[in-house]
Amino acid sequence: MTSVSIKDLSLEFGAVSVLKDLNLDVGDGEFLVLLGPSGCGKSTLLNCIAGLLDITDGQIFIKGKNVTWEEPKDRGIGMVFQSYALYPQMSVRGNLTFGLKNAGVPRDEIARRIERAANILQIEPLLDRRPGQLSGGQRQRVAIGRALVRDVDVFLFDEPLSNLDAKLRSELRVEIKRLHQQLANTMIYVTHDQIEALTLADRIAVMKGGLIQQLDEPLTIYNRPRNLFVASFIGSPAMNFIKGEITGTNGSPVFRAGDLTISLAGYETQQSLAPGHCVILGFRPEHITISDVPGPAGRSCEAVVDLDEPMGADSLVWLKVAGKAISVRVDSGRRYQPGEKVFLIFNPAMASLFDVATENRI
Amino acid sequence: MADVAEISGPQTAIEPRGARPRHAFSRRNIFIYGTLILVAVYYLIPLYVMVVTSLKGMPEVRLGNIFSPPMEITFEPWVKAWSSACTGLNCDGLSRGFWNSVRITVPSVILSIAIASVNGYALANWRFKGADIFFTVLIVGAFIPYQVMIYPIVILLREIGIYGSLSGLVLVHAIFGMPIMTLLFRNYFAAVPEELFKAARVDGAGFWAIYLKIMLPMSLPIFVVAIILQTTGIWNDFLFGVVYTRPDTYPMTVQLNNIVNSVQGVKEYNVNMAATILTGLVPLIVYFVSGRLFVRGIAAGAVKG
Numbered sequence: 001m002t003s004v005s006i007k008d009l010s011l012e013f014g015a016v017s018v019l020k021d022l023n024l025d026v027g028d029g030e031f032l033v034l035l036g037p038s039g040c041g042k043s044t045l046l047n048c049i050a051g052l053l054d055i056t057d058g059q060i061f062i063k064g065k066n067v068t069w070e071e072p073k074d075r076g077i078g079m080v081f082q083s084y085a086l087y088p089q090m091s092v093r094g095n096l097t098f099g100l101k102n103a104g105v106p107r108d109e110i111a112r113r114i115e116r117a118a119n120i121l122q123i124e125p126l127l128d129r130r131p132g133q134l135s136g137g138q139r140q141r142v143a144i145g146r147a148l149v150r151d152v153d154v155f156l157f158d159e160p161l162s163n164l165d166a167k168l169r170s171e172l173r174v175e176i177k178r179l180h181q182q183l184a185n186t187m188i189y190v191t192h193d194q195i196e197a198l199t200l201a202d203r204i205a206v207m208k209g210g211l212i213q214q215l216d217e218p219l220t221i222y223n224r225p226r227n228l229f230v231a232s233f234i235g236s237p238a239m240n241f242i243k244g245e246i247t248g249t250n251g252s253p254v255f256r257a258g259d260l261t262i263s264l265a266g267y268e269t270q271q272s273l274a275p276g277h278c279v280i281l282g283f284r285p286e287h288i289t290i291s292d293v294p295g296p297a298g299r300s301c302e303a304v305v306d307l308d309e310p311m312g313a314d315s316l317v318w319l320k321v322a323g324k325a326i327s328v329r330v331d332s333g334r335r336y337q338p339g340e341k342v343f344l345i346f347n348p349a350m351a352s353l354f355d356v357a358t359e360n361r362i
Numbered sequence: 363m364a365d366v367a368e369i370s371g372p373q374t375a376i377e378p379r380g381a382r383p384r385h386a387f388s389r390r391n392i393f394i395y396g397t398l399i400l401v402a403v404y405y406l407i408p409l410y411v412m413v414v415t416s417l418k419g420m421p422e423v424r425l426g427n428i429f430s431p432p433m434e435i436t437f438e439p440w441v442k443a444w445s446s447a448c449t450g451l452n453c454d455g456l457s458r459g460f461w462n463s464v465r466i467t468v469p470s471v472i473l474s475i476a477i478a479s480v481n482g483y484a485l486a487n488w489r490f491k492g493a494d495i496f497f498t499v500l501i502v503g504a505f506i507p508y509q510v511m512i513y514p515i516v517i518l519l520r521e522i523g524i525y526g527s528l529s530g531l532v533l534v535h536a537i538f539g540m541p542i543m544t545l546l547f548r549n550y551f552a553a554v555p556e557e558l559f560k561a562a563r564v565d566g567a568g569f570w571a572i573y574l575k576i577m578l579p580m581s582l583p584i585f586v587v588a589i590i591l592q593t594t595g596i597w598n599d600f601l602f603g604v605v606y607t608r609p610d611t612y613p614m615t616v617q618l619n620n621i622v623n624s625v626q627g628v629k630e631y632n633v634n635m636a637a638t639i640l641t642g643l644v645p646l647i648v649y650f651v652s653g654r655l656f657v658r659g660i661a662a663g664a665v666k667g
Contacts, residue, residue, distance in 0.1 A: 052560050073566030085557035089579040098575070099565030146565070158557075 003028045003186035004049060004154055009058035011048060018044050019210045029184045035197040036207035042190045046156050051075050063153050078147025082159040084139040086131035092142050093127045096149050117148040137168045157189040161196065173199060194234050206230050228359040231282050231352055237316050239282045240326050246277040255281050260322040263298035267348045271362050278356040285316060285329035287350040295345035305340040416440060416635035423631050439632035443640055447633055449620035456637055459617030463597060466613055470532045471592045474539035482547025483573050487559050504541035512605055526608045534606055535596050543588055550584040551577060590652050594645040614641050
């Protein structure tokens with residue numbers, strides 16, 4: 001059963017096309033994250049679902065009902081904003097009850113819902129304060145509460161944690177995930193933070209230029225990015241890319257870039273790796289290992305350490321391989337000195353190959 | 363050079379520590395405060411002359427020493443200006459004009475601000491079709507000289523039958539306040555975070571609910587500014603007052619002119635001065651009272667989350 005369904009959605013502001021023929025189905029109780037760089041249309045899409053923007057073409061269904069022309073309040077959605085958007089002159093209780101009063105909900109029902117939301121979010125002691133007297137984390141909790149009391153099917157989050165500091169952000173992230181497990185509502189969550197996306201999502205839709213580039217489970221997006229944009233956008237530290245071409249026979253394809261050759265035996269693909277094909281080879285820093293002795297033939301090469309960046313749990317080592325800079329993530333137990341000679345061992349099964357021309361995964 | 367010597371002279375013996383010492387009579391302070399005092403005196407001298415003259419009797423005024431304080435303080439000119447000075451046929455002083463002005467200013471201010479704030483809210487937050495054109499037309503209205511519109515409005519008011527009445531003048535003030543007031547409110551509401559407006563829409567609030575329950579309570583500072591501008595502007599208005607009213611509905615400013623510029627009899631400078639101060643008293647009080655409110659409003663707005 002789909003909870004939110006978007007069909008051929010287009011949005012244009014004058015001559016500028018922001019969303020193009022977008023199709024998206026969100027399952028019941030699913031946590032979907034819309035991820036992308038700023039200006040990719042992810043917040044715009046959320047505003048369209050909420051009914052805060054009039055769309056140019058297409059249809060939006062929520063719980064099987066066509067809500068394309070409905071007002072935001074009639075769509076069965078609750079929304080949480082980046083700037084919290086709490087009504088400054090009302091108490092927390094006033095903020096929570098505002099929507100219910102507008103909807104004409106009976107007073108005892110309002111009291112019951114407030115109590116439940118305050119209990120879930122642990123904001124009972126704050127109910128009579130003004131938003132100005134709350135900290136950032138408390139304000140965002142109240143903002144979530146305002147969506148919660150509406151008793152809706154779909155929650156929309158528009159970068160809710162972006163205004164918080166790093167520590168609060170990770171705390172609230174866990175709370176949102178717990179809230180989702182507890183309520184089992186459908187949640188659509190917009191963010192530009194890939195850690196939030198990977199940790200929270202059941203599925204991630206990576207967007208760029210008003211189009212969904214890839215819609216998959218977090219690990220699939222991380223390990224098998226569909227194109228070069230997704231591969232470079234997801235992952236921190238970023239994926240290593242080496243431009244080169246395929247050589248060798250069909251049975252045992254080999255990647256070659258200058259003096260560097262890496263065997264591609266074990267790389268899963270539906271397409272044939274024809275010799276002469278210009279490709280970009282991508283390796284995540286943690287899918288390369290550093291060794292003092294050469295590894296298996298064809299999967300190993302010599303490298304010189306350039307820089308060592310300790311990051312606590314692990315270190316990022318920058319090396320020079322055949323004139324190219326490669327980063328490798330290693331255990332922080334050992335420090336590498338600049339100029340040190342080591343060997344790199346690649347695992348083709350974890351690699352990503354992209355066509356140079358189309359930038360799509362091969 | 364003197365500055366350098368002043369700072370480095372005695373201090374070189376002490377190790378600098380903590381807040382830098384400040385000298386009350388440094389050259390900088392003398393310059394700043396000197397200039398401020400000079401300008402303040404320049405502005406206050408006319409007011410001083412007016413107050414002093416209004417407290418003198420006519421024989422003393424004739425001596426011609428306009429800067430000297432009154433030898434014998436008398437409030438007779440004030441009483442005369444308020445209740446018995448002659449303007450044309452009426453000899454009941456400024457009191458009539460005062461109440462006329464109150465009856466003009468209060469409804470004009472309320473009407474113009476009520477309409478302009480809703481206008482500004484609609485233009486800023488509800489991007490209806492043609493909003494930009496509407497706004498441009500309104501702003502252009504602010505640049506058309508009043509003189510061009512005086513006669514057409516006379517005809518207009520005559521046709522609807524309120525020419526010469528107070529309600530006619532109120533209507534004129536409300537219309538002429540519209541462009542600048544709308545601009546004021548539009549700019550203020552445009553600075554309110556858009557997400558607040560979106561949140562209210564998700565919460566099911568409509569046009570009036572958002573205006574009354576969300577926007578209005580947040581806008582005290584801009585309402586105070588609008589009230590100051592409109593009250594002083596309308597109270598001080600002379601042109602519309604003289605054109606659109608009759609002698610028995612003249613506002614205070616027109617009456618003041620009639621007292622001061624009367625050609626018969628002796629020029630009673632003390633009465634004229636008293637009448638002028640009385641007329642200017644209302645804007646003055648508005649500034650003093652709302653000035654503090656205004657600062658409070660700005661401060662309250664500055665710490666909003």
